[in-house]
Amino acid sequence: MRLLQPDIQREPFAVASRFRDDFFDCLTVRGDTLFELTGALLCTDGSVTTPVDLTLTAEHRRGHGAMHEALNSGNVDVPRLRQVLAGLPQPEAADGRLVLAVDVTHWLRPDAPTSPDRLFCHVYGRSGRSSDQFVPGWPYSFIAALESGRTSWCQILDALRLGPADDVAKTTADRVRRLVEDLIDMGRWKAGDRDILIVFDAGYDAPRMAYLLEGLPVEVLGRMRTDLVVRKPVPVRGSHRRKADARPSTARSSASPSRTPGASPMPRPRRSPTATARPAPWPGTASILV
Template sequence: MHDTGQAGALGDLSGFREQVYQCLTSRADALFELADAVLCADGPVTSLAELSLMPEHRRGHGGGYDAINHGRIEVDRLRTTLAGLPLPRAANGRIALAVDVSHWLRPDAACSPQRLFCHTYARGKGQAQMIPGWPYSFVAALETGRTSWTALLDAVRLRPADDATAVTADQLRNVVGRIIDAGHWQPGDPRILIVADAGYDVTRLAFVLADLPIEVVGRIRSDRVMLRPAPPRTPGTNGRPRKHGGMFTLADPASWHTPDHTTHTDTTRYGHAQTQAWDRLHPRLTHRGPWLDHEGELPLVEGTVIRLQVEYLPGDRDPKPVWLWSSVTAANAELIDLLWQVFLRRFDLEHTFRLFKQTLGWTRPKLRAPQSADRWTWLILTVHTQLRLARPIVEDCRRPWEKRVTEPRRLTPARVRRGFRNLHTTTTHPAAAPKPSRPGPGRPLGSTNPHPATRYEVGKTVKRDLTLEQHRNHTG
């Protein structure tokens, strides 16, 4: 029985490698072996050139750069392949998707187009910086329990002319559609949970994606002001009916009313966790930001506000409460606990980003074109997916000072990668051997480049046709 499971997992890994190779339509052999070199490297990836020294990469360092700069990947086909793989499930057997942005910082690349100012945190309070780079929006399926694994399903680079909320909504719509087409969700199953952090307009996402079988939960700022439902209209009252009720100020406990639900949970990592939930609260929307082009009267998007207070955090004995907003209404206590627990699992995506940058070398290559960065990003996604598929069958190459792990699912992605080279020989190798060739003559010695590279500005390059005041006068 154990051998059958091992063979099945190895078959899934080999099948995925074949499907990835079929998605590489130009410079396929060089791209595929570049990914294998990342998988089998002894330590962190520091540059593309050093990957050519790996035995799995049978081409020169110039071939690797040529593949990244001039290769071609059928991204839509690769997205469908990723959605067809087995998906992990969160608590209660639900599918939980986390969305977040990670930045490929390029502060000195003045000749690289489509860079935006990326918000990055520095050491010390209030030391955040805005550094030029390429922001990427990732969508991943979350597991249950404490883990550093996620199942990445999509990646989209945000461009200077993009609206971040609109791009995220389209990205989530496409991911959910592929999940349904793959048969992971059937009518009658629990709704798919979408988890986001405070940087997203969760109200807008819930409104735009209301036709999908999803429920949105995300963190909101602690200085937000929500509104209660309008009270019943008194008979004989004249005038326009009220649209909003009283204010619910998150930072002012005097404005709170009795919670609809209060739950208590003892956790091993955060101590005692207490939640308070208030049903049918909504924000006051204005024709700004993602609602600027909304036609007609702005809607009322009601949901549940959850206040999560834990006893302690690692390194913090007096943590501040976390405020969440969910598109679910009339939620019971069991669902409230599920929502905040799934939200805490969103931080597993941070482990994935750290693996990408510190171990797999996602942001290491000094690429000029953003299209080349996109190809390299998708190669890293295929590398991470292969590690996830090899997780139950790889042999743990434990260092003498590391703890012994008896369950394969408890292995970290870095330890799975450490043992992937031993597994690599048993998988399929669709890439063909390189043909003999010789490098070109290159630029004549002593000559200069007559075509200097173009320099590009950083930030949003597309302005609105109308200012907010002109738009207000035009629509009014």
């Protein structure tokens, strides 16, 4: 590509040109057709309902047979593609640090009973209903780089469809660790930079994610669920008794006929430990603020 205008910015075009070359190198089998399908998918107007519609665009110069052959027999070097995406210029926050967001997006498939590995996806407000529902579909986990400001653009760096046997926390932690290592290898994070901020949605357990990501230059920030109960610090032993003894006595209790002047007060009846005692907390339920 040649730029005729002398005052035009050449760096964005150079970055896009290098990315096109690196992306084409990641297509190891049927790369020509897969590359044209990707261009048609990005340049078509509106949503794509069927892959056959992509063959009608100007970016796809091959027939239906080549398209089906590429989708059935084509191959993409996914680890290399992840490194290519990590090597691109990343959006940054206002303070210059990298911010990665992790979330799950559902692709609902209620009318596709033959689709493999469908899960019940939690949705809310579907079909005009105000209550939550569980609809069969495919959950996809995304990792995107965010930037400050009013823009809603984000840069997707990793995506994976979750299966029935996947541990969401363990799988997500492995992907985040691999992505952070790729960012370091590609020079997007260097020693001396601020730690990468990892933002998790309310569906993740932030303390566990921090434990699984130990050893990486990251900070974990997790949203708290609205029904999460956070316990207060355990009170000092005997504080309730001192507080009860500090209450002023009433006139009725001082003039009670059951007490004789000069006699020792009657002991309070001891409460049975099995009567109305507060149950002990379940082990391991203490919440942690992150």
